[in-house]
Amino acid sequence: MRGAPHYHILLWIENAPVVGIDRPEEVCSFIQDRITCHIPDSNTSPDLNFLVTKYQMHKCSKFCMRNIKVGKTYVSRCRFDFPRPVRDSICINDVENSLKSCNKIYYLKRNEKEVRVNDYNPLLLKLWRANMDLQYIAERSLSLTEYVTGYVTKAEKSHAQDLWDEVSSCDNIYSRLWKIDQKLLRAKEVGLYEASDLLLGESLYMKSVTVQYVNVYLPHKRSRKIKNYSYLTKMDQSSKDIFNPSIIEDFYPTRPNNMEDVSLYEFVANYKFDKIGENGEREY
Ligand SMILES: [Zn+2]
Structure with a gap:
């Protein structure tokens, strides 16, 4: 459902190999040991088969399709990169080019039946019992760091330009202020779950670190x-x-x-x- 609560989590793994520093074979085996898109056999692994087929299959809809410029034309593509390509074995792509062309930095071994499976870790999926999409992202340049911090600091959509256009059309300062007030209260995008949490008084986020500002200017x-x-x-x-x-x-x-x-x-x-x-x- 659109607006459903979800987490973006960065997991640091000590001594993980890094693309551009460690040998590609080491990186590949590290990824393969932890991330898969395999649909397990329903007789030998019934529970995992159930979890993968119920929660991990991606169906494209109008929310994930984006028009992306390829050469001189625009093509409609899933922003989560589905269907993902069939591969006989894992392969690693160039990081810079991958980010520019919105491709993944690696592709897992994947057969025709698995092109719509979100990449997962079997143990985490058995514990979490809900959808996940796992990605390995250790590399030497700052490109991926920029990509990840961009995600974390993603601003809320607030239709700011519309707001200023409309506010500027009012003559006096009081009607402008009133307009801002009305607009800000109404313009924020809120999903169903977020609205329920707000109305029930559930806090939307918590943090373990308190920040205290101290002004140390002269x-x-x-x-x-x-x-x-x-x-x-x-x-x-x-x-x-x-x-x-x-x-x-x-x-x-x-x-x-x-x-x-x-x-x-x-x-x-x-x-x-x-x-x-x-x-x-x-x-x-
Ligand atoms: Zn899609």
Whole structure:
């Protein structure tokens, strides 16, 4: 189903051979030991046969077909490269050319019945019990790194140009602002599953790493958060103490003596301001 939740996962395997560095035979045997498109025999491997035929067969539809320019004409091609070519044995292609022509950097051994099978790992498929498409991507140049990071940082479609065209057609600033508001709320593409998760309050993603931003520009270039309005109106008008305390201006320079050797990085990563202690000093 379109918009169904799925994962893009990068698996790092220690000491994996790399295209362009290790011998092609080593790369081929590494791939073949882990990735296959084989449809196993239904008598000897009934469970795997069931999983492959139920979840791994790709049917082309209007969502995967793309018009691709080949020479001077356009041809309609599946963006997942189905049907994949029949091969007697695995073969490795040139990386640069493969990326330019949207071909895979290698083709697995594949017979006529397997041209629509998504490449998989038998053990992972038995554990996952749902569709997967596995690809080996270790190579020396930066081309594949660029391709992978492009995937990870793919922006959401938001019809930005339409938005600006329509907003610019409004005369005054308030109707422009209103238009932006309306457009942003309505224009985001949301699949059925994503909409359900949002309505049910399920979080769409989680992360184990928290990022804390610390502005380490020189003092005259640092932006500061100003104290709230009611505090400012009540304070001594000649005072210049108008900013909220910050890590780099206040908390770090005035840290207790026993934290003298703690670096700014360690301070931000490991400590949080707790309270003012009995001796009047801040505690972390
Ligand atoms: Zn397709």
